Amino acid sequence: MCDVKKSRTREENFMDIVRTRLVRSPVCNPWRNLAWEEYLTKNCADDEAIFYLWQNAHTVVVGRNQNAWAECRIELMEKEGVTLARRSTGGGAVYHDLGNLNFSFVVPRERYDMTRQLNVILSALRALGVNAEFTGRNDLTVDGRKFSGNAYQLTRRVGLHHGTLLVDSNMSVLPRYLNVDPEKLKSKGVKSVASRVVNLKEAAPSLTVEKMYAPLEEAFLAEYGRGCATREDSLPDDDLYRDLYARYSSREWLLGRSPQCEAALRRRFAWGGVQLCFDIEDAAVKDLRVFSDAMDGELIRAAEKCLDGQPFEWDVLAQALERAFPQQAEMGDLAAWFREHPALQA
Ligand SMILES: Nc1ncnc2c1ncn2[C@@H]1O[C@H](COP(=O)(O)OC(=O)CCCC[C@@H]2CCSS2)[C@@H](O)[C@H]1O
Numbered sequence: 001m002c003d004v005k006k007s008r009t010r011e012e013n014f015m016d017i018v019r020t021r022l023v024r025s026p027v028c029n030p031w032r033n034l035a036w037e038e039y040l041t042k043n044c045a046d047d048e049a050i051f052y053l054w055q056n057a058h059t060v061v062v063g064r065n066q067n068a069w070a071e072c073r074i075e076l077m078e079k080e081g082v083t084l085a086r087r088s089t090g091g092g093a094v095y096h097d098l099g100n101l102n103f104s105f106v107v108p109r110e111r112y113d114m115t116r117q118l119n120v121i122l123s124a125l126r127a128l129g130v131n132a133e134f135t136g137r138n139d140l141t142v143d144g145r146k147f148s149g150n151a152y153q154l155t156r157r158v159g160l161h162h163g164t165l166l167v168d169s170n171m172s173v174l175p176r177y178l179n180v181d182p183e184k185l186k187s188k189g190v191k192s193v194a195s196r197v198v199n200l201k202e203a204a205p206s207l208t209v210e211k212m213y214a215p216l217e218e219a220f221l222a223e224y225g226r227g228c229a230t231r232e233d234s235l236p237d238d239d240l241y242r243d244l245y246a247r248y249s250s251r252e253w254l255l256g257r258s259p260q261c262e263a264a265l266r267r268r269f270a271w272g273g274v275q276l277c278f279d280i281e282d283a284a285v286k287d288l289r290v291f292s293d294a295m296d297g298e299l300i301r302a303a304e305k306c307l308d309g310q311p312f313e314w315d316v317l318a319q320a321l322e323r324a325f326p327q328q329a330e331m332g333d334l335a336a337w338f339r340e341h342p343a344l345q346a
Pocket residue numbers: 061087090091092093094095096100102103138146147148149150151162163164165166174178180193194196197293
């Protein structure tokens with residue numbers, strides 16, 4: 001029986017997590033798996049926490065706002081059977097193969113708690129003999145090298161936190177498919193995309209992806225409760241799922257609007273890189289696209305909306321951002337940059 005504490009008010013009970021759901025995907029197709037993840041966010045009840053484990057074969061996953069053409073070698077990927085996928089969260093491009101395991105936490109927004117979620121991953125790793133830590137903006141590392149990239153999204157109702165776990169991936173292909181900005185590597189203090197990452201197998205040689213599932217699920221249940229736990233391992237089969245799959249597999253979602261434009265600007269900040277592409281018509285910014293690997297994907301979308309159509313004057317653009325986002329340090333940085341009158345590239 002689910003343990004609903006009687007002494008609390010109805011609202012408190014409503015918000016408490018009393019049910020846990022363990023979901024494992026049986027397929028390795030990133031569009032199917034990402035569609036399922038979003039499906040879970042739309043189906044998460046107010047009193048439950050969901051833990052989803054999934055794997056993709058030979059895939060590059062770009063962040064919500066990235067320019068896929070610039071971030072990866074699309075033609076080479078097509079030729080070599082590497083699938084391009086785009087997720088709903090911000091951050092940069094990552095490579096997945098069957099040596100990589102993905103986890104997702106889907107919880108009601110009020111129960112979203114990064115420390116708690118990360119503790120699940122860190123304690124499962126401890127049980128497997130790996131001492132890891134959370135560093136930088138979104139990385140899990142062992143001995144200073146990254147084996148997990150994390151990304152987040154908060155909607156009105158739920159929080160999504162997902163991440164990778166490199167266990168036994170073929171990292172030598174990373175530089176083959178990913179074009180990582182040299183400025184980004186410099187900001188991380190590494191020489192190449194491959195030298196920044198490490199497989200967990202290096203820290204625990206007997207580890208395999210298979211051996212990760214049970215300890216991760218056990219750590220999740222230990223944290224969120226095992227009283228009312230259910231398991232799922234078959235894909236949904238309804239209109240909502242079919243619509244989500246259609247979106248995640250569409251060319252429009254994957255490649256977006258063309259990055260071709262008359263004028264472009266580029267700059268890397270501590271919180272991520274930004275590229276603005278736009279045309280200028282009747283002295284106004286037209287058809288603006290903002291590409292970025294910033295973690296806050298929603299903020300980048302909102303900035304794009306705010307700047308598009310404004311008169312093309314640096315001061316006006318800076319003011320528009322400051323007015324719309326008075327509390328956001330990232331938007332303050334963009335406004336300060338605009339006031340330096342950055343040079344446009346053709
Ligand atoms: N699989 C994987 N895991 C960890 N780090 C990776 C991986 N592939 C590449 N990289 C390294 O991370 C940087 C990008 O780091 P950056 O910090 O820019 O982006 C991320 O970490 C995003 C994580 C997204 C996690 C999602 C969870 C489910 S779907 S994908 C890249 O240039 C490589 O150096």
